[in-house]
Amino acid sequence: MFDFFIHVASIACLYGVLALSLNLQAGFTGLVNFGLIALFGCGTYGAALASGMGWHPLLGLPAGIAMAALLGLFYARLGRKLSSDYWGIATLSIAEIIRISVTNEQALTGGAQGISGLPLLFAGLKPYDGVARLALYAAVLALVWLFCQRLVKSAFGLSMKLMREEPQLARSLGYDLDRIRRVVMLVSAAIAAFAGFLYAHYLTFVGPDQLVSPETFLIWSMVIIGGIANNRGVIAGAFLMQFAMAYVPFVKDALDLPTDFVAAARLIIVGGGLLAFLLWRPKGLFPEKVGGSNGR
Amino acid sequence: MAGKLLELKDVSKAFGAHKVLDRISFGVSAGEIVGLLGPNGSGKSTALNVISGFLPSDGGEIRLQGDNITNVSAQRITGHGLVRTFQLPSMPHRMTVREVLQAGASGNASLASMLKPFRFDDELDELLESFRLTHVADLPASALSGGQKKLLSVATALRSKPKLLCLDEPTAGVHPNLRSDMVTILKRYRDKGVAILVVEHDMLFIRELCSRCVVLDRGEIIADCAPRELEDNARVVEAYLGKAVEKGKVAL
Numbered sequence: 100m101f102d103f104f105i106h107v108a109s110i111a112c113l114y115g116v117l118a119l120s121l122n123l124q125a126g127f128t129g130l131v132n133f134g135l136i137a138l139f140g141c142g143t144y145g146a147a148l149a150s151g152m153g154w155h156p157l158l159g160l161p162a163g164i165a166m167a168a169l170l171g172l173f174y175a176r177l178g179r180k181l182s183s184d185y186w187g188i189a190t191l192s193i194a195e196i197i198r199i200s201v202t203n204e205q206a207l208t209g210g211a212q213g214i215s216g217l218p219l220l221f222a223g224l225k226p227y228d229g230v231a232r233l234a235l236y237a238a239v240l241a242l243v244w245l246f247c248q249r250l251v252k253s254a255f256g257l258s259m260k261l262m263r264e265e266p267q268l269a270r271s272l273g274y275d276l277d278r279i280r281r282v283v284m285l286v287s288a289a290i291a292a293f294a295g296f297l298y299a300h301y302l303t304f305v306g307p308d309q310l311v312s313p314e315t316f317l318i319w320s321m322v323i324i325g326g327i328a329n330n331r332g333v334i335a336g337a338f339l340m341q342f343a344m345a346y347v348p349f350v351k352d353a354l355d356l357p358t359d360f361v362a363a364a365r366l367i368i369v370g371g372g373l374l375a376f377l378l379w380r381p382k383g384l385f386p387e388k389v390g391g392s393n394g395r
Numbered sequence: 396m397a398g399k400l401l402e403l404k405d406v407s408k409a410f411g412a413h414k415v416l417d418r419i420s421f422g423v424s425a426g427e428i429v430g431l432l433g434p435n436g437s438g439k440s441t442a443l444n445v446i447s448g449f450l451p452s453d454g455g456e457i458r459l460q461g462d463n464i465t466n467v468s469a470q471r472i473t474g475h476g477l478v479r480t481f482q483l484p485s486m487p488h489r490m491t492v493r494e495v496l497q498a499g500a501s502g503n504a505s506l507a508s509m510l511k512p513f514r515f516d517d518e519l520d521e522l523l524e525s526f527r528l529t530h531v532a533d534l535p536a537s538a539l540s541g542g543q544k545k546l547l548s549v550a551t552a553l554r555s556k557p558k559l560l561c562l563d564e565p566t567a568g569v570h571p572n573l574r575s576d577m578v579t580i581l582k583r584y585r586d587k588g589v590a591i592l593v594v595e596h597d598m599l600f601i602r603e604l605c606s607r608c609v610v611l612d613r614g615e616i617i618a619d620c621a622p623r624e625l626e627d628n629a630r631v632v633e634a635y636l637g638k639a640v641e642k643g644k645v646a647l
Contacts, residue, residue, distance in 0.1 A: 250510070253509060253510050253511070253512065253513065254497070254498075254500075254501040254504065254508075254509040254510075254511075254513045255506070255509040255510050257490070257494055257497060257498045257501070258498065258501065258509065260487065260489065260490050260494075261487065261490065261495070261498050263487075264487035264488060264489065264490065265485055265486065265487050267449075267481070267485075268481075268484070268485070268486075268487075268495075268548075268551075269498075269502075270449075270468075270469045270470050270473075271447070271449075271469060271473070271478065271479050271480070271481070271552075272473060272478065272498065272499055272502035272551065272552075272555055273470050273473030273474055273478070273502025273503040273555065274470060274501075274502050275470050276470070278506070282506065328489065387489055389488075389489050389490065389491060389535050390490075390491040390493070390494060390533055392494050392497070
């Protein structure tokens with residue numbers, strides 16, 4: 100049971116990093132990205148590429164970040180021509196195109212079978228390897244949180260919020276909205292790819308099933324439920340959602356429910372939770388703090 | 396027009412077949428406050444939108460400090476020193492008044508400087524005080540009244556240290572006491588060399604503030620004179636009150 104707790108907490112940390120990435124885009128800048136999972140996938144496939152090519156595993160990180168940066172810039176470029184909602188649809192479509200391409204490509208990605216046998220971090224530290232990994236993921240989460248906090252509380256953070264709410268006012272004051280979009284997409288793409296790289300070396304397997312669009316909506320539910328534009332809130336959302344979904348099988352066993360219950364209950368937790376919060380508590384469990392910039 | 400900070404030459408704008416600006420030409424010098432007047436639909440706000448890059452022009456040339464800014468994007472024009480406000484300023488829900496005002500300072504800043512920690516400085520406090528916004532400084536900007544939002548938008552534009560400030564009806568909905576404060580503040584900035592182009596209907600405000608008025612009617616300039624000369628200008632009277640049908644009478 101302890102190992103299971105460590106496992107769920109480890110995954111929650113990595114999803115917390117992803118939620119922080121989405122929060123920079125959607126929470127603070129108003130970039131409604133439904134294709135976040137593709138940026139995460141750049142990180143997982145970066146790790147897989149390094150493994151497949153026989154490189155040092157750490158080289159998978161810059162490879163993943165470079166791919167995510169390119170994709171992030173492409174998303175940002177699309178944002179120049181598309182309004183917010185159409186941009187969201189475009190990002191979802193691109194993420195799906197990438198997933199389908201990866202599924203059908205064999206040489207580099209291993210197709211639908213994916214790539215397995217990636218090295219597991221701290222495998223030599225048994226029986227403390229799980230705790231060591233959790234400590235690493237928690238440290239990464241803390242560092243990314245600190246970075247995001249500094250960013251959103253800076254003058255650049257003010258420009259992100261102004262773009263989110265009053266783009267016309269931002270333009271009239273000289274803010275280059277394309278540059279803001281580019282920087283936010285680059286930074287958050289790198290963060291998502293970092294999470295992907297760690298995830299790949301945790302599961303030791305990379306496959307296209309990890310890139311399905313419900314994964315993006317799971318991250319959205321973490322952000323909405325935790326508190327959009329609140330960095331602590333979205334981490335809380337990531338832990339809440341991960342633990343809620345992880346403990347569904349125990350509820351099934353306790354109540355002697357059919358196996359189908361697990362998949363259905365997880366969908367209900369994500370979809371129902373998202374809907375309930377959007378209707379009754381749209382600011383989430385930890386609402387955004389107005390006036391939290393660094394100035395005083 | 397040599398030496399003008401802002402120069403418009405034969406600037407035109409049409410929406411379909413409807414000509415909104417028909418080859419208008421005028422200039423604004425540094426340290427000058429010019430009123431842009433005219434009845435509703437005369438093209439004042441369109442002129443401001445074209446000058447500030449929010450609408451492309453169909454013809455003509457606009458220069459700011461000698462640089463051609465015709466059809467340059469709004470944010471780039473701000474880099475040349477032109478900042479504008481809007482007729483109906485909309486303010487963010489999740490930023491405080493102080494934060495919005497601070498945002499006025501970094502519009503053209505480099506990315507590196509924007510990522511450094513900042514502090515709310517004395518200049519920001521002075522602007523809050525001047526525009527009587529100190530007591531609401533930590534409220535969400537959207538919570539302000541319509542008049543206060545106007546004041547905040549003017550203060551935010553001034554925070555960006557413009558060379559030319561374009562104001563679109565800055566006093567609509569503003570309390571008369573604050574309106575006279577605004578005259579004092581804007582004249583103070585004029586004395587520092589800031590040029591101001593103001594679209595306004597309030598003639599009292601125009602008389603107190605402006606040294607010159609440009610009057611538009613149906614997209615054409617019909618007068619360019621001192622405010623006190625406006626009432627003696629037959630074309631201006633006709634544009635505002637209608638055509639005189641008989642000596643001593645006007646058709647309303």
